[in-house]
Amino acid sequence: MAQFNRKSTLRNLTVNDAMRRQIIQLDQAKTIDLGINVLIKYKVNALLTVNSQGNPVGVVSKTDVMGAYYAGLPVESPLEYIMVSPPLFCRSGDSLETALEQMRTSGVYRLYVAGNESGDLVGALAYPDIVGMLYQYCHQCEYSHLKTTRQGNKDDSVGRFNVREVMTPSVKSIGTGETLNTVMEALSAFRFGAMLVTDENDQPRGVISKTDLALNYKHGVDPEVSASTVMNEPVSTCDADSLLEEAIKKMTMADIHRLFVYAGETSNIVGVLSLSDAARVRSGSCYACVSSRIKVDDHD
Amino acid sequence: MKTTAVDIMTTDFSTLLPQTPVIDAIRIFQESFNQQGRRLFGMIVSNEDQHLVGMLSMYDILLYLRPKHIHVWGSMEDLEIAGVIDAAGNRIKSILVGDIMTPDVVTVGPNANLMMVLDTMIKKHVRRLPVVEEQRIIGIVYISDLFRQLLEGISD
Numbered sequence: 001m002a003q004f005n006r007k008s009t010l011r012n013l014t015v016n017d018a019m020r021r022q023i024i025q026l027d028q029a030k031t032i033d034l035g036i037n038v039l040i041k042y043k044v045n046a047l048l049t050v051n052s053q054g055n056p057v058g059v060v061s062k063t064d065v066m067g068a069y070y071a072g073l074p075v076e077s078p079l080e081y082i083m084v085s086p087p088l089f090c091r092s093g094d095s096l097e098t099a100l101e102q103m104r105t106s107g108v109y110r111l112y113v114a115g116n117e118s119g120d121l122v123g124a125l126a127y128p129d130i131v132g133m134l135y136q137y138c139h140q141c142e143y144s145h146l147k148t149t150r151q152g153n154k155d156d157s158v159g160r161f162n163v164r165e166v167m168t169p170s171v172k173s174i175g176t177g178e179t180l181n182t183v184m185e186a187l188s189a190f191r192f193g194a195m196l197v198t199d200e201n202d203q204p205r206g207v208i209s210k211t212d213l214a215l216n217y218k219h220g221v222d223p224e225v226s227a228s229t230v231m232n233e234p235v236s237t238c239d240a241d242s243l244l245e246e247a248i249k250k251m252t253m254a255d256i257h258r259l260f261v262y263a264g265e266t267s268n269i270v271g272v273l274s275l276s277d278a279a280r281v282r283s284g285s286c287y288a289c290v291s292s293r294i295k296v297d298d299h300d
Numbered sequence: 301m302k303t304t305a306v307d308i309m310t311t312d313f314s315t316l317l318p319q320t321p322v323i324d325a326i327r328i329f330q331e332s333f334n335q336q337g338r339r340l341f342g343m344i345v346s347n348e349d350q351h352l353v354g355m356l357s358m359y360d361i362l363l364y365l366r367p368k369h370i371h372v373w374g375s376m377e378d379l380e381i382a383g384v385i386d387a388a389g390n391r392i393k394s395i396l397v398g399d400i401m402t403p404d405v406v407t408v409g410p411n412a413n414l415m416m417v418l419d420t421m422i423k424k425h426v427r428r429l430p431v432v433e434e435q436r437i438i439g440i441v442y443i444s445d446l447f448r449q450l451l452e453g454i455s456d
Binding site: 034036037040041042043128132136212215218219232252253254255256 | 319360363364367368369370371380383384387388391394395396398399400401402403
């Protein structure tokens, strides 16, 4: 893990500083069922597929799994039916900026990392890891909200981001009576990672994420069942006026990628905040180091 | 002299089905803490035909409990453990054994020589090996039984 003891900016960091060394991979001949086990067990959004010689041949993401569910593909089908080829690579010595630019232009959220000299597969670089690193940096900063409050420093003069400034201020929702197939169509059309489920009075009732859909696919749930039968309750929320830092903490502790944001009444959902929204504003939690941040595009 | 896996394996073991909720598996682990005898660290997962499909260990459950990005808050002293457990407890409700079990399980045949059993345990870093005959599980060899058998008499 990178050391943040220098005054310099994150611009000087390389892929090697942010990547994960554990590479989640499976033979392309293994089943989608097994692939879902691996995605759930290791809490990753995608896995690398390899051929019988162990060479990387493709990537299977939760989006691809959802596509298979929607298409009615048997869950015992091999991963090679749904993988996207080829996997994209960057070098461990590339700057983070370069790798992020490559992700942006290729429209992917994950790159596999080849060693600078050997060219061997040495790691994986994914958006959540970069976001995590930004916040680690933020947490260790002398202006950290947690540090200043612990030291009893009431005069906290550093301007801090609140959730409202960073959230995506529009939320798409789906009715409790809609089918999982409809949920999947909406997730695909809006390129979202999860949908809010609301009842006939527009009250938020639950959430269905791509992870939930992958699980339902594995469990053999008919995609024509209604959203209300499989949604997660209650909806994880935060106040629009709360500090961004607190919201990030809530997400990392609960292992969730997004919070629905309310204003006033908890049922008055006015936006959604994802871990990558937080990075998109080029900041951790306060204005102090805005210019030092790298830019990460929104995704989920 | 006992020389093969079948000679020292235990035939009294509980199994889980892949479609069993993880919550039920957690309960079995918890109940085993209150019982005398061997501590339970992992359970075999088999289908209706008693074919081995995986293993669910305490480690698998703890892996799922751990927040993935916990390192972000690694230096926090006032980490609220109760909050983490509550969130994980809510998440785990819809998870089945088959979702988080380890599917690739190292096994041995009933006639495997005890030295080969020892070699396999060391190389694969495992402490228990299911004994499989014609795809069916007939027993488990535990490292403690292997230790007892191989080192019997050595300290006399």
